[in-house]
Structures are given as structure tokens and as C-alpha cells.
Amino acid sequence: MSGEPRGGRIVVVGASLAGLRAAETLREKGFAGELTIVGDEALPPYDRPPLSKQVLLGRVRARDVGLPRRRAVDARWRLGTPAAGLDTAGKRVLLAGGEKLPYDRLLIATGTRARPWPNPGEAALDGVLTLRTADDASRLAGLLDAGPRRVLVIGAGFTGSEIASACRERGLEVTVAERGPAPLVGALGGTLGALAAAQQRAHGVDLRCGVTVTSLRGDGGRFAGAELSDGSRVDAEVAVVALGAVRNTEWLAGSGLAAGPRGVACDAGCRAFDMYGIVTDDIFVAGDVARFPHPLFEYQMLSLEHWGNAVAQAEVAAHNMVSAGPDRRPHLAVPAFWSSQFGLNIKSVGVPTFSDQVVIVQGSPQERRLVAVYGYRGRVTAAVSVNRAKWLEHYQSLIESGAPFPPGPGAADGPGPPLSPVPSAVPDPAVLSHGPSVALTGHLPDRRLAVVHHQDG
Amino acid sequence: MAQDTLFRRITDYAHRADPYPLYAELRRAKVARQEDGSYLVGAYHEITALLHDPRISSDTRERTDPEGPFPQDSSLPPSFIGLDDPEHDRLRRLAMRPFGPPHTPGRVDALHGDITAIARELVAGLRHKDRIDLVDDFAYPLPVTVICRLLGVPHEDVPRIHAWTTTVITSLDISPGEDPARRREAALAARAEMAHYLGELAGKRRGHPTGDMLSALVNDPGPEGALTPLELMISSVLLLIAGHETTVNLITNGMLTLLRHPEALALLRDRPELMPAAVEELLRYEPPVHMLPQRTPLVDIEIAGAVIPRGVPLILVLASGNRDPLRFEDPDRFDPERPDNRHLGFGSGIHSCFGAPLARIETQIALTELLHGLGPLRLAEDPPPYRSSPVLRGPRHLLIERVDGG
Numbered sequence: 053m054s055g056e057p058r059g060g061r062i063v064v065v066g067a068s069l070a071g072l073r074a075a076e077t078l079r080e081k082g083f084a085g086e087l088t089i090v091g092d093e094a095l096p097p098y099d100r101p102p103l104s105k106q107v108l109l110g111r112v113r114a115r116d117v118g119l120p121r122r123r124a125v126d127a128r129w130r131l132g133t134p135a136a137g138l139d140t141a142g143k144r145v146l147l148a149g150g151e152k153l154p155y156d157r158l159l160i161a162t163g164t165r166a167r168p169w170p171n172p173g174e175a176a177l178d179g180v181l182t183l184r185t186a187d188d189a190s191r192l193a194g195l196l197d198a199g200p201r202r203v204l205v206i207g208a209g210f211t212g213s214e215i216a217s218a219c220r221e222r223g224l225e226v227t228v229a230e231r232g233p234a235p236l237v238g239a240l241g242g243t244l245g246a247l248a249a250a251q252q253r254a255h256g257v258d259l260r261c262g263v264t265v266t267s268l269r270g271d272g273g274r275f276a277g278a279e280l281s282d283g284s285r286v287d288a289e290v291a292v293v294a295l296g297a298v299r300n301t302e303w304l305a306g307s308g309l310a311a312g313p314r315g316v317a318c319d320a321g322c323r324a325f326d327m328y329g330i331v332t333d334d335i336f337v338a339g340d341v342a343r344f345p346h347p348l349f350e351y352q353m354l355s356l357e358h359w360g361n362a363v364a365q366a367e368v369a370a371h372n373m374v375s376a377g378p379d380r381r382p383h384l385a386v387p388a389f390w391s392s393q394f395g396l397n398i399k400s401v402g403v404p405t406f407s408d409q410v411v412i413v414q415g416s417p418q419e420r421r422l423v424a425v426y427g428y429r430g431r432v433t434a435a436v437s438v439n440r441a442k443w444l445e446h447y448q449s450l451i452e453s454g455a456p457f458p459p460g461p462g463a464a465d466g467p468g469p470p471l472s473p474v475p476s477a478v479p480d481p482a483v484l485s486h487g488p489s490v491a492l493t494g495h496l497p498d499r500r501l502a503v504v505h506h507q508d509g
Numbered sequence: 510m511a512q513d514t515l516f517r518r519i520t521d522y523a524h525r526a527d528p529y530p531l532y533a534e535l536r537r538a539k540v541a542r543q544e545d546g547s548y549l550v551g552a553y554h555e556i557t558a559l560l561h562d563p564r565i566s567s568d569t570r571e572r573t574d575p576e577g578p579f580p581q582d583s584s585l586p587p588s589f590i591g592l593d594d595p596e597h598d599r600l601r602r603l604a605m606r607p608f609g610p611p612h613t614p615g616r617v618d619a620l621h622g623d624i625t626a627i628a629r630e631l632v633a634g635l636r637h638k639d640r641i642d643l644v645d646d647f648a649y650p651l652p653v654t655v656i657c658r659l660l661g662v663p664h665e666d667v668p669r670i671h672a673w674t675t676t677v678i679t680s681l682d683i684s685p686g687e688d689p690a691r692r693r694e695a696a697l698a699a700r701a702e703m704a705h706y707l708g709e710l711a712g713k714r715r716g717h718p719t720g721d722m723l724s725a726l727v728n729d730p731g732p733e734g735a736l737t738p739l740e741l742m743i744s745s746v747l748l749l750i751a752g753h754e755t756t757v758n759l760i761t762n763g764m765l766t767l768l769r770h771p772e773a774l775a776l777l778r779d780r781p782e783l784m785p786a787a788v789e790e791l792l793r794y795e796p797p798v799h800m801l802p803q804r805t806p807l808v809d810i811e812i813a814g815a816v817i818p819r820g821v822p823l824i825l826v827l828a829s830g831n832r833d834p835l836r837f838e839d840p841d842r843f844d845p846e847r848p849d850n851r852h853l854g855f856g857s858g859i860h861s862c863f864g865a866p867l868a869r870i871e872t873q874i875a876l877t878e879l880l881h882g883l884g885p886l887r888l889a890e891d892p893p894p895y896r897s898s899p900v901l902r903g904p905r906h907l908l909i910e911r912v913d914g915g
Contacts, residue, residue: 414563415595440598442859446561460564460808 057374059085063145063153064127065135066161066300067091069099070339070362074159075125077370087127088153090145092134092162092300095186101359103189104211105392108218110197114190135162138307140326140335156334157373160304160316160324161366163340164297164357167486169206174268179275180291183211192292196222200289203227204278206265208235209486210391212294213248217393220255227258227286229265229278231485238484240400240436242477243410243424247417247438251394260284264485296486297357299341309335315343315355320382322369338362338369344383348451349406349433358389386448390441396420399441402434402451404478411458411473415440423447426476427457512541516549516824520899526892528799528899529841532829539813546574547822551829553836553853555813559825560858564807566593567860571805573820584697585704586739588747591803594859601863603736604744607725609866616722617866620655624874627654632882640889643907647879648760652753652871659867660749661714661721662707669706673699674750678901704742707749711741722748748863756868758797758903760875763788765907766795766843767876768888773845778880784873787845791872792831792854794843799828799902801856827853828902885912 062078064071067089075089091097097119106112130147137146138158145153166182169175179200183192196203196219203219205212208230219226232238235252237245252259264281268291277287304311309332310325311317316337317325322344324335337344339362345351364385372380390399404410407426415422415438423443426434432455435447450459458471512534518524519531535541535551542548550556559565568591569575589600606612631647641647653667662670680696711723718724726741736744767774777787804823809816817823830853832840837847855862862868889908896905 419595421595421598440594442861443561443563445557445858446563449558449561 057376058082060156061086061088061154062157062159062373063155064089064159064161065145066159066163066339066341067093067097067129067131068161068163068339068362069097069119069359070161070163070366071159072097072119072125072366073122073363074161074338074366074370074373075127076122077367078374079123079125081371081374083370083374085156087125088130088155089125089127090130090133090135090147090153092132093185094132096129096131098186100184103186104183104214105218107189108193108196108215109221110193114186114193117186135303138304138309140308140332143334158335159366159369159373160335160337160341161339161362162300162303163362164299166293167295167298169268169293169295171267174270175293177268177270177275177291178273179289180268180293182293182295183215184297192290195290196224200224202286202288202290204229204265204286204288204291205294206278206291207294207296207484207486208232208248208252208259208261209238209294209296209484210236210389210393212292212486213252214391214393215292215294216252216257217255220257220394225256225258227260227288228252229260229263229280229286229485231262231264232479232483233261235259235261236398237477237479238405238481238486240398240404240424241407241410241426243412243417243474244398244436244438245477247420247422248394248396250417251396251420255394258286294486296484297340299355301341314353315341317343317353320345320347320384321372321380322365322383323372336369336373338365346387346403347384348386348454349403352406354387354403356387356389358387360388361385386451388444388448397439397441398436399444400434400436401444401448402426402432404434404436404476406433407476407478409457409473410476411471413459413461413471414443425450425457425459427473430457431455432457432459512538513544515541516543516545516547519549519826522895522897525895525897525899525902528828528902529832532826532832535826535829536833540815540817545822547824548817549824549826550812551826551833552813553830553833556825556827556830556853557857558812559804559810559823560801560853560856560860562810563594564810565823566805566807567591567597567803568593569803569805569822571807571820572822584701585743588743590747590751590860597859599733600736600740600744601859603731603733603740604726604748605863606731607722607729608863612731613725616659617870620659620867621870621874623658624651624655624871625878627651628874628878629882632878635883639911641886641909641911643764643909644757644761644904645906648757648764648875648907649753651760651875652756655867655871656749656752659722659752660707660745661719661723662710662749666706670703670749673703674754677703677750678754678898700746703746703749707745708738708742711738711745751862752864752867754901755797756871758901759788759791759868759872761904761907762795762797763791763872763876764879764909765888765891765893765904766791767880768886768909769891770843773843774880776845777876781877781881783845784877785869786847786850788869788872788876789850789852789854790843790845790847793837793847793850793852794831796828796831796852796854797901797903798854798856800824800826800900801860802900827856883911886910887912 099117099119102117107114134148136148166184202225205216205228208228213235216226216228234245235248265278267279269277275291299315301311308326318337319331322336323331324337340357343353343355346354365383368383388401404426407428409427413423413425421439423437432450437444458473589597635641676699677696680692711727714724715727718728802824806817806819808819834840855865886909889910893904893907
């Protein structure tokens with residue numbers, strides 16, 4: 053490590069959840085040097101989960117979702133200034149305006165952005181938008197306030213499904229188009245995908261699965277409708293493109309780091325790898341942009357778009373930035389996320405896509421209340437609860453201890469037939485409209501999940 | 510001393526004022542089998558694992574010997590605290606509908622003003638007294654008034670509620686070796702009378718709602734339907750008793766602890782914004798519920814290198830877990846600013862305290878009003894006389910004197 057661990061200059065690139073929590077942790081751990089935080093958005097750090105929920109329902113304004121501060125960070129904020137390049141030899145971050153920020157240690161927390169609609173002309177139509185930033189949410193909330201006759205949501209991952217849920221709650225007609233076989237199937241597999249599809253239809257969503265949107269139609273520059281791959285048409289006034297996220301790594305091209313579309317690779321201590329697979333000691337990574345090996349999932353490189361991971365990984369990265377060798381800690385947090393949509397509170401621990409089987413251990417899809425446990429080659433790797441979150445801690449301990457799958461029966465399961473696991477039916481991410489929010493970024497980029505099954509022995 | 514008499518010693522009234530050294534002994538054993546066949550667990554991580562384990566039942570009918578310690582009331586079905594999911598979940602959800610989120614998110618917040626007014630009135634009544642019994646003069650009347658108002662029980666019936674509650678609670682006492690039959694019978698009778706009283710009251714509210722929880726329970730069923738009349742009676746007895754009995758101990762233990770730690774008391778007088786964190790620390794340091802005696806394993810459970818056999822009484826000593834040095838740094842220190850304080854004061858898992866948000870604000874308001882409404886105080890007697898229960902542990906009286914010149 054260069055310089056005194058608690059002194060010198062630290063630059064944090066990324067001013068959202070991971071960047072802020074890392075900065076706070078640096079100060080918490082006694083970092084007394086110069087701290088600079090660079091962010092491409094003009095707003096101070098804010099919380100994204102409400103943007104697809106409360107903000108769209110009009111309960112909270114998009115500008116009122118600033119992240120609570122844990123402590124003062126005493127930093128120089130460079131907001132509204134994207135980073136444009138990185139000189140690892142000269143240890144400088146290049147800003148969009150040409151300015152160069154020297155650092156002793158660097159944290160990369162640039163996160164992701166919404167994947168845009170592929171046709172720029174269609175994407176520019178009035179009424180077509182993505183949802184990632186507070187500005188996006190503010191615009192979308194405004195469009196929904198105007199009472200459009202129909203909203204088209206393209207992609208039924210978590211963001212798309214939550215947007216559709218908010219539309220229905222506001223009484224708006226909504227069509228959801230998804231290339232995969234069901235909503236949420238990319239993250240949760242077939243069993244819960246089927247539940248999500250039934251729930252959307254029960255709430256009046258016009259859900260079209262197994263189709264792609266082939267073009268967006270305009271009328272005088274305004275979005276008017278879409279053509280689908282099955283030959284059908286949807287007339288709508290708003291189209292929300294929810295095709296997943298793109299990792300913000302372009303600025304690292306040419307930096308020599310192992311950075312690409314799947315994120316910036318780092319070790320368990322959040323230290324970035326260079327393009328030769330050699331670990332750096334002055335560049336750290338945290339949050340959605342990181343890909344890191346996880347021992348519970350056979351050391352596969354994981355990329356997680358999870359709120360909790362951003363916080364936990366930022367804390368570990370910051371700790372390691374100001375700690376020498378043996379005092380450093382690994383980032384071992386069990387992945388977890390939540391979503392609320394169509395009256396369902398969905399919570400997940402572990403990695404449901406890292407599975408070959410799933411079994412419902414409590415409740416049932418009919419009750420809209422269940423716990424599903426996922427297994428891979430005979431051990432528990434994930435659990436998802438629907439309206440039954442208080443049980444998850446138990447299943448988390450099963451994941452952490454590599455407990456056998458399927459788990460034994462319990463008091464909460466009620467009398468019933470013995471557990472019968474079924475294939476978890478997690479599709480290859482390539483068949484989904486939206487990208488996966490958890491990617492197992494193994495060795496074969498286009499067959500990320502298949503690689504799991506080929507690694508026997 | 511042998512671990513198999515630990516429970517006998519913990520429940521011995523002689524150790525009521527300070528059971529903590531016995532808890533330290535219990536934690537060293539991790540899992541302690543008792544001479545009567547029950548098992549005691551007092552280490553934090555083991556307790557939380559068991560609280561979240563679906564193989565652990567809260568229904569004492571699952572016991573191999575249902576007539577052992579804490580036998581079930583056979584005249585009425587168990588309330589949801591003594592049931593497992595999915596039945597527990599259904600009943601608790603229906604009871605939660607008029608109390609908390611997602612259907613009634615504002616209920617507890619809306620009580621803030623009422624609780625403050627009641628607390629201020631009680632404090633005003635203490636100002637002319639030189640010697641205060643904090644239990645009888647404040648810590649009991651406050652929560653009982655609040656829970657009665659919340660449920661819709663007329664204030665003039667509080668003495669009846671008090672008598673019934675005391676009888677029911679006394680039956681929870683554990684005095685190994687003593688024949689508990691007589692106390693049990695009295696408790697069963699009291700619980701039945703209380704259930705009928707509340708059932709009748711709810712009946713009167715049907716079609717004549719008065720804005721309280723009983724009214725909402727009978728008049729505003731959700732899409733899943735209402736509680737049956739019997740379920741309503743049993744659930745409201747639980748809410749009424751649990752809704753004030755434990756808060757009395759929390760407030761009293763709180764004042765006792767603050768008077769024993771003058772530096773903490775001074776800090777809270779200066780910085781009232783620290784009170785919420787201080788109440789969390791009280792829930793850790795002197796919790797109102799010391800143990801959960803109702804659990805039963807449905808299969809043999811392996812934990813901490815031991816096997817707890819199916820069907821035995823399993824007693825989780827929350828107050829011991831709260832002092833576990835493997836979880837809390839310097840656990841015997843009272844630190845109102847303690848970070849990362851995930852205590853077991855409200856339990857954990859699916860049976861975690863239903864009324865926790867209410868208990869929190871009641872205690873925060875109660876202690877704030879006591880600290881600011883009265884001058885300097887000191888304990889007239891330390892330790893105070895305790896109530897007999899080792900489960901719902903707290904002082905029977907807490908005599909406090911005003912300090913001259915205050």
C-alpha cells in the first residue's frame with residue numbers, strides 16, 4: 053500500500069449508495085487524509101428503491117429521497133462531473149472536463165445505468181423513457197400523473213414489474229412485454245415466475261410473455277404504440293424501457309484494469325484485478341459495478357445489483373483501504389434483496405439462479421404466501437419468501453452452512469405431502485428482455501448459467 | 510455447581526434481583542439439560558438460531574409430556590403466541606390489521622399525544638410526594654390506561670383488568686417442586702372471564718364503532734374475513750395482557766437502571782434525542798421478559814454440539830443472550846449509546862413482540878417525562894422488592910425519594 057493507510061489522498065468515483073457508505077466508513081475508520089467524491093449526477097447521493105415504488109405512487113417526490121447520512125465525511129464533492137479515464141501508472145483520475153485528480157488510493161463505485169432502447173430514433177420519442185435516476189422517476193411520475201390511456205412496460209424484471217404494479221395501483225392500464233416465459237423468472241426461476249405472472253394478471257396487467265417489442269411507433273414525435281414479434285400491436289402513450297442495467301465501465305477502457313461489460317473484477321477484499329489477473333493494491337471496487345468471487349457459490353464471480361450488497365461491499369472496501377495486510381477483511385455477505393409489487397413482499401437470500409432445484413417449504417402459491425428454498429447439487433443455495441419474510445434468517449443460516457437440500461420439514465410447514473423439489477427452471481439470461489440482476493459471471497460469457505452444470509468435480 | 514440445577518436456582522426467588530451470574534454459568538454450558546428433562550439455552554447465537562428454526566414449535570401440545578412445566582390451558586384454545594404457522598400467521602395478521610402496517614400504519618404514532626398527556630398528568634401527581642412508588646404510581650397506570658384506550662376498554666373497568674391479569678400472570682411463576690394446580694385453576698378461570706368480558710365488549714361495538722381496535726376487529730374484516738368470536742376473545746386477552754404487563758417492567762427497570770447509572774441519567778437529561786437508543790439498551794440490559802418457556806423441538810435438534818430431543822420443554826433465556834460477550838462488547842455495561850444493538854428484548858423471528866412499537870414509544874415518553882418532570886431523585890431501596898416471576902421479571906415496588914434542594 054502506498055503511503056500511510058490513514059493519510060494521503062483517496063478518490064471515490066461514484067456518488068451513490070456505495071460511494072457514500074464507503075466515504076463514511078473511511079472516516080469512521082480514521083482516514084484523516086484528503087477525500088474526493090466524484091459523481092456524474094448533479095444530485096447528492098440518493099436512494100433508488102423508492103424510485104420505482106413510492107415515487108411513482110406520488111407518495112414521495114423524487115427529490116426527497118436523499119440518502120440519510122451516517123456521519124460527516126468532510127469530502128470534496130465533484131458532482132455532475134463524470135470520470136472519463138484512469139491512468140493507473142500516474143495514479144490519476146481524468147474528469148470529463150479534462151481535469152486530473154491524483155490519488156494514493158482509488159475506489160471505483162460507478163454502478164450501472166439503465167440499458168437504453170436499442171433504436172436511438174425510437175428512444176427519443178416523447179413518452180419513451182428508462183427508469184434509473186431521480187430525474188427519470190420524476191419524469192415518469194409526471195407522465196403517470198397526466199393519466200395516459202395505457203402504459204407499455206418493456207421487460208418484466210424487478211424494475212419493470214414494480215413499475216407495472218405502481219401503474220395498476222394508480223388505476224392505469226398497463227401492458228407488460230417480456231421475452232422470457234414469465235416475469236421475474238430470470239432472478240427467481242420458474243416456480244415463482246409462474247406466481248408473478250398469475251399475480252400480474254390477477255391485478256389486471258395485460259401481460260405478454262415470449263414476445264419481443266420489435267419497434268416503437270411515433271405520431272408527430274410522440275410515442276403512440278409498439279409492434280410486437282407475434283405480429284400484435286399495442287397502443288400506448290408511455291413506454292418504459294426496463295431492459296436491465298449496463299455497468300459503467302467505459303471510462304476504464306485502456307486503464308489496464310479487468311473491466312468490461314460484466315463489471316470490474318476484484319478479489320474477496322475488493323481489490324481490483326488488472327487485465328493480467330494480477331491484483332492491484334491501490335484500486336478497490338464496490339457496489340453494482342464490482343464482480344467478485346464468493347466462496348458460498350463455488351468462488352464464481354458474482355455481480356449483484358442489490359442495495360444491501362452495495363452497502364456491505366463498500367464498508368469492506370473502505371476498511372481494507374485504510375488497513376494493512378492481516379487486518380483486511382473479505383466481503384462474504386450473503387446476497388439479499390427485496391421487492392414489493394402487486395401486494396407481494398418478496399425477499400431473497402442467497403443466489404436463486406445458482407440452483408438446479410427448488411422446493412416450496414412453507415405456504416403455497418395459491419395462498420400468495422410461501423417460502424421457496426433453492427438447492428444446487430444437494431445443498432441449499434438460496435431462499436425466497438413471499439409475504440413471509442421472518443423465516444428467511446433460518447434459511448440464510450442453512451445457506452451459510454452449506455446445509456443439505458431439500459431441508460427437513462418444520463413446524464411452519466403444516467401437515468402435507470412430503471416436500472417435492474422441482475427443477476428451478478432458471479433460464480439463460482440471453483432469453484430475457486431484461487438482464488439478470490444477479491449475474492454469475494463465470495468463464496463463458498454467453499453461457500453463464502450453463503457453466504455451472506459443466507464444472508462437476 | 511451442577512448445571513442440572515441451574516433452572517432451579519434461576520427460578521429461586523433469592524436470585525430474582527440479580528440472576529445475571531447464573532446466566533453467565535448457563536452460557537458456559539451452551540445447552541443445559543435440567544433434572545426435570547427440560548433444556549435451557551442462554552447463548553445469543555444459539556437462541557437466535559432456535560428462534561428462527563421452523564423445527565421449533567411454540568405449541569406446548571407438541572410436548573411429549575403436556576403436563577410438564579407450563580401446561581396448556583385445556584379449556585380455551587391457545588392464543589397465537591402459543592401456535593405455529595400457518596395458523597399463528599393468520600391470527601397474528603388479522604390482529605395486526607387494525608394495529609400496524611400495512612393496513613393501519615398510523616395507529617401507534619397517533620397515540621403519541623395521548624401517551625404524553627397521560628404521562629404528564631401522572632408525573633404532576635407525583636410532584637407533591639416525597640416518596641414515590643414508581644410501580645403503583647406511574648409504571649402500572651400509564652400502560653394500562655393506554656392499552657385500554659387502544660383496545661376500547663372503558664377506563665372504569667381497569668381494576669377488573671388488573672385483578673384478572675395478576676391472576677393469569679401469577680400462574681406463569683415457576684417454583685419447581687410446588688404443586689401449581691391451584692394457581693393454574695385460578696388463572697384459567699381469570700382468563701376465561703376476561704375472554705368473555707372482551708367478547709361481550711366487542712359484541713357491543715359491532716355496528717357501533719368507536720375508533721378503537723376492538724371496533725375495527727369486529728367491523729372491518731379484511732379480504733380474508735374476520736376473526737371468529739372465539740378467536741377474537743382469545744386474541745384480545747393476549748393483546749390486553751401482553752400490551753401492558755411487560756411495559757410496566759420495562760419502565761420500572763428503566764428508571765431503576767438510570768438511577769443506578771447517574772452519568773447515563775444526566776446524559777439523557779441533557780440530550781433527550783438519545784432516548785430511543787437508550788430504550789433499546791434497556792431492552793438489552795434489563796429486558797421485561799427474561800425467558801421464553803414455551804418452545805418444543807419437533808425433531809431432535811443438534812445445536813452447539815448437543816442434541817435437544819424432540820418433545821422436551823425448551824427454555825430460551827433471552828436476558829442471558831442479551832449479556833453474551835460473544836455478541837455484545839462489554840455486555841454487563843449499560844451504554845445508552847451502544848452501537849449495533851440487536852438485542853433479544855422483543856424476541857426475534859415470527860413471534861417477535863407484536864406490540865414492540867407501542868412499548869418503545871410508551872417507554873421513551875415515560876422516561877423522558879420522569880426525567881424532565883421531577884427534580885433530582887434517588888433510590889430509597891436497592892435492590893427493590895421483586896415480583897415473584899422469573900419470566901416476566903421486574904420490581905413489585907420501586908421506592909424513589911426526591912433529593913433535597915432539587
